[in-house]
Amino acid sequence: MSAELAVVYAALILQDDQIEITSDKLQTLVKAAGIEVEPVWFSLYAKALAGQDLKALLLNVGAPGAGGAAAATGASGAAASTEAAVEEAVEEKEESDDDMGFGLFD
Structure with a gap:
């Protein structure tokens, strides 16, 4: 499994449990899965997903332009x-x- 995919799965788990997505929480989940990931990925994904509704992002993947x-x-x-x-x-x-x-x- 790639490092990026592991971090994405961790983010999905956190979102599903309605837990704030932070680099520490992502790192904890990935480490518990026994996957080695460079620390930079956790902070990148945490910053990119901060304040975002991951569920809405996934549901609007194919939506054209600005959703509103x-x-x-x-x-x-x-x-x-x-x-x-x-x-x-x-x-x-x-x-x-x-x-x-x-x-x-x-």
């Missing part, structure tokens, strides 16, 4: 803007192929 702005737009508005963005990308792709003098089936 996307949620405020609403489902229909988001669908319309996504469709417009896809159409624009397709048009740009077609134009760029024509500019080069060849297309997909040439």
Whole structure:
């Protein structure tokens, strides 16, 4: 198991038990698992996750952009803007192929 993965699992354990994620607590859990990790990883992860809701971060992994702005737009508005963005990308792709003098089936 990699050092980073061990620290991530320790952070998930702490979050699941609703315990504050600190470098000391991460180090204690990883050490109890019998995994050797350089001390710098504990402080890096503790600083990165300080004040963060790890559960919310995991649930919003694939969410586009700022979560609040996307949620405020609403489902229909988001669908319309996504469709417009896809159409624009397709048009740009077609134009760029024509500019080069060849297309997909040439």
